[in-house]
């Protein structure tokens with residue numbers, strides 16, 4: 201029987217070819233990495249390369265017998281975590297480039313990818329980081345969202361797009377980079393401990409209620425003022 205995964209490559213609907221996601225947090229790739237992806241695709245007969253909503257690069261239609269070699273050539277042959285995991289950290293250019301940027305979205309995105317990229321959760325997790333209130337990374341529709349302001353980061357939790365869209369709830373404002381990362385840790389750990397299998401953060405927040413999350417988690421966070 202054809203395996204459903206080969207390393208990080210996932211079996212496609214035709215039942216014979218594989219798809220593989222590559223690329224760094226926030227869609228950042230170097231010219232060398234881009235050349236390596238193109239060369240690998242060319243050498244192994246990959247017919248389709250597509251940029252994804254999550255700012256990843258998808259190699260699609262990889263012939264089954266080439267999946268291992270492609271994953272190995274691109275350094276993603278270790279295999280995904282065994283279960284639902286973080287799908288992506290989408291980020292805008294933030295202060296690295298954008299004239300409107302208030303915070304360094306790309307740096308925060310790299311840290312988030314580092315922390316959560318190898319973990320499993322009750323369901324898939326998508327993260328959006330926007331360097332200012334123009335919100336180019338759709339942070340309101342992310343499980344975990346960040347928006348930069350002149351006073352620090354706003355952090356949102358429980359957003360979703362797809363079939364049942366939900367605007368994420370604002371859980372804290374005016375956070376430093378370290379505080380934003382610490383709060384991200386606390387929120388995903390709480391979700392990992394209390395979420396039901398297959399339950400996205402949007403449904404998780406709806407089931408528990410934001411007040412419960414405030415009283416059980418947020419009121420113990422030292423940099424979130426008590427209401």
Ligand code: SF4
Pocket residue numbers: 292293294295298299300301302305330331332333334335336337
């Ligand atoms: S969210 Fe703001 S900082 Fe980021 S790209 Fe859009 S305008 Fe620029």
